[in-house]
Amino acid sequence: MRRRPELWLLVVALVAGAVAFVVLDLHASRLWPEPASWRRLGRFALAAFQPALTHSGDVPTGTPSLLAQVASGIRWTLVFAAGATSLAFVLGLPMGLLVSQATWSPEQVPSRAWRGVARAGRGVVRSLAAVLRSIHELLWAVLFLAAFGLSSGSAVLALTLPLLGTFIKLFAELLDETPRDVVEQLRGSGAGAVTALLVGLLPRAWPDLLSYLLYRFECTLRASAVLGFFGWPTLGYHLKLEWNAGDDHEAWTHLWALVLLVWLVDRWSRSLRARLVA
């Protein structure tokens, strides 16, 4: 059993799946949608080819045009995502540095007592990071919605916290994998522990750190759009309203805007990352 963990994992997964089927009383026929649902789905899918450019039905006077709503949705989606990503980066980098092994190696910190204290502190920060990232953005959003209401601050905070947890863990791992020969060299020429760490480790890990930051920005962009479902003014807000009203063509305008936004950011960050890591 110890020698074939993958095989056992597969068996356990299959058995768990079978148990779930029985407990939930699922039948293959029920997984197949009703004809009415098919028609609804078909109508929605067809609307993809005809996104609306203006409101089709009657709208209250003073309602901004559809494209203005899309533009404002894009703007807020970007603002929340950028705010959250940069805040998480600014907090996550020093914390990642603080919990990385490179910071507390015996060469850097000769005192055993201090290393012991540091080990305990690292445990606390690592657990905190684990809690932060084990709770989904949307769960944080629901929590902050209840606590602080529909403010920009609570949206950014909801997006920031799980990202911060991920950054702390990942940055620490990235820094651990970075070669430490330059740090040792700088210590050998009299540099202080902090200076040697910052100069010897960070510039080398920098391209990877930034490249990961950009990647997570894309992920946060999607989460930011979905925040609209809870009432924040991102792309998801009007998407949900139009969808509920059955205005499929207008809903698709917002969806396509999201697709376009993610695609553009993806292209931009890919070219940027290629240049960073080259």
Place this chain on the structure above:
Amino acid sequence: MKGRLELASVSVRFGDRSALRELDLTTEPGETLALLGASGSGKTTTLRLLNGLQAPTSGAVRLDDRELTERSSADLRQVRSRIGFVPQQLALMPNVSVLANVLAGALGRRGQLAALRSWLLPTRDDEEQVHALLERLGIGDLLYQRVDRLSGGQQQRVAVARALFQEPRVLLADEPVSSVDPARARDLLELLLELADERGFALVASLHDHGLARELFPRLVGLSEGRLVFDAPAADVSDETLATLHDLAGARA
């Protein structure tokens, strides 16, 4: 700091492997010498002992008659800032400029905050000093190049420049010419000896080219399996003596 280094009966063990056994070696301020020996004979360990990167298992490492291990960390930093080290693997930052790499040599000169600031935002004066140093080493035009775009020989010169930028009293160089062709190796070694003479620092270089070492260095130290085999003026070291370094290593293998 005068720069007199002394190893007194130093042994270094890694686990149950002996890297150095009861080594005695003294270098006077401004003296130049070459460390010879097959790979694994203890050259690198000897050099790392001299700037305190390696602690002796037994015996004493003294700088100007004070043990390195007895110095406070502030004192050790101060001492190390005047001991230049060119490691064999160079330990350069690949993705930043030559300038930034060389400037990093001076991080030990100032307090940590001031050091960081002068590395991030070098003064015009610092930049000119680095440039002059690179010119002297024949790579002045590479000041703003990224290090990973350079050839092995050019990178070696960058590592030398970083050590020289420390304004060292002692320069320790581990195979400083291992990745250049013989003609360039001679040029670079001659330049190092010239600089040592001009600026008055001591130079301890480990070399695998025994002929070149005997020709250029006044004093040769031979190591085999962590033991001192000879320590003599170059003129007194015969071909036979040099050959024993390989024979001894060969006999073991």
